[in-house]
Amino acid sequence: MKRAAFARINLAHLNHNLATIRKVANQSKIMAVVKANAYGHGMLEVCQSLDGADAFAVAYVNEAMELRENGIRKPIVALQGFSDSEDLQNAIAQNIDVVIHHEEQLKILKTLSTTAKLDVLIKIDTGMHRLGFAVEEFQNVLKQLQSLLHESSKIKLMTHLACADEINNFATTQQLEQFDLVVKNNTFEQTIANSAAILAWPGSHRDWVRPGLTLYGVNPIEPTYRTDPVDLRAVMSLHAPLISIKNCKKGEKIGYGGDFSCPEDMLIGIIAVGYADGYPRHLCNRPNVLIGAQLAPIVGRVSMDMIAIDLTGVETHIGAIAELWGESVSVEEVAKHAETISYELLCAAGNAVEKKYIL
Numbered sequence: 001m002k003r004a005a006f007a008r009i010n011l012a013h014l015n016h017n018l019a020t021i022r023k024v025a026n027q028s029k030i031m032a033v034v035k036a037n038a039y040g041h042g043m044l045e046v047c048q049s050l051d052g053a054d055a056f057a058v059a060y061v062n063e064a065m066e067l068r069e070n071g072i073r074k075p076i077v078a079l080q081g082f083s084d085s086e087d088l089q090n091a092i093a094q095n096i097d098v099v100i101h102h103e104e105q106l107k108i109l110k111t112l113s114t115t116a117k118l119d120v121l122i123k124i125d126t127g128m129h130r131l132g133f134a135v136e137e138f139q140n141v142l143k144q145l146q147s148l149l150h151e152s153s154k155i156k157l158m159t160h161l162a163c164a165d166e167i168n169n170f171a172t173t174q175q176l177e178q179f180d181l182v183v184k185n186n187t188f189e190q191t192i193a194n195s196a197a198i199l200a201w202p203g204s205h206r207d208w209v210r211p212g213l214t215l216y217g218v219n220p221i222e223p224t225y226r227t228d229p230v231d232l233r234a235v236m237s238l239h240a241p242l243i244s245i246k247n248c249k250k251g252e253k254i255g256y257g258g259d260f261s262c263p264e265d266m267l268i269g270i271i272a273v274g275y276a277d278g279y280p281r282h283l284c285n286r287p288n289v290l291i292g293a294q295l296a297p298i299v300g301r302v303s304m305d306m307i308a309i310d311l312t313g314v315e316t317h318i319g320a321i322a323e324l325w326g327e328s329v330s331v332e333e334v335a336k337h338a339e340t341i342s343y344e345l346l347c348a349a350g351n352a353v354e355k356k357y358i359l
């Protein structure tokens with residue numbers, strides 16, 4: 001079913017952002033994170049466009065399989081690794097690198113009749129307490145893996161940071177110290193940094209960086225903490241048409257619940273976008289929508305597939321295409337108003353509406 005709202009995905013901006021990341025982490029290889037359908041931007045289209053990436057990372061082996069089936073030949077990492085023996089067989093057959101983060105995965109590996117030719121990343125929990133082996137378990141896990149894997153298998157070491165977006169947070173210093181303590185005396189390649197760490201913690205860059213959000217043009221560092229400007233460009237913009245314009249009198253109420261009462265005579269426009277398109281309902285009475293070349297504020301509640309905007313003094317016409325976020329209204333700003341993060345908005349909208357790709 002086709003919706004009126006649509007997303008434009010600018011692939012030139014995507015590649016521009018990759019080049020920016022390359023400049024910032026200029027000693028590292030880049031594992032472009034394309035999980036969750038490339039944060040709503042379309043996993044396959046993003047991978048096909050990102051020639052310059054050294055590898056891709058997804059959450060599940062299934063996603064990696066889809067990329068292989070569609071001709072993606074670069075290394076692909078499954079960040080949650082395999083969860084059963086079928087997953088494992090697929091990873092081996094399709095040359096998919098897997099993260100090993102739990103004892104259960106070693107048990108599955110042991111059920112194979114021969115040693116597996118499988119490239120793995122051992123995930124160490126240095127303080128986030130989500131996935132990964134405890135620091136004390138590492139040596140033992142490494143020994144077991146080396147006996148279960150074919151000698152040509154490559155091993156990398158990884159961890160994930162919980163607070164990298166906070167410039168001065170000592171938790172990150174501690175996580176880096178823990179990691180270095182665990183991996184010292186090993187020559188395996190290392191990977192730590194997500195987008196925030198790429199920008200804020202150069203000591204975390206190591207052999208491979210793992211950018212997600214920055215690739216899509218969003219800076220995860222709080223504006224007040226930003227030291228250098230980073231040249232990132234919005235890849236997704238969300239659009240929808242203006243489908244009604246009407247005059248409302250002072251005191252008339254607009255939308256569900258009559259939350260908004262016109263303080264004076266107003267011109268009200270209705271845009272065909274709503275929470276069914278991933279435009280958050282939290283935005284009632286808040287941010288600005290770009291229409292023509294002007295910004296118009298939302299008035300009243302966000303409905304399932306409509307919003308009302310104040311068009312008083314705005315030059316426009318029915319059928320004009322509004323921008324809900326993109327280059328003029330940043331998705332970060334919209335996310336802030338909606339009390340969420342841009343990751344959630346990009347995933348929700350990108351997976352709800354049609355995507356139009358721009359080269």
Ligand SMILES: *Cc1c(COP(=O)(O)O)cnc(C)c1O
Binds near residue numbers: 033212213
């Ligand atoms: C999602 C994810 C990333 C990318 O995070 P961003 O903040 O989007 O850059 C990196 N590493 C792991 C393990 C992830 O799950």
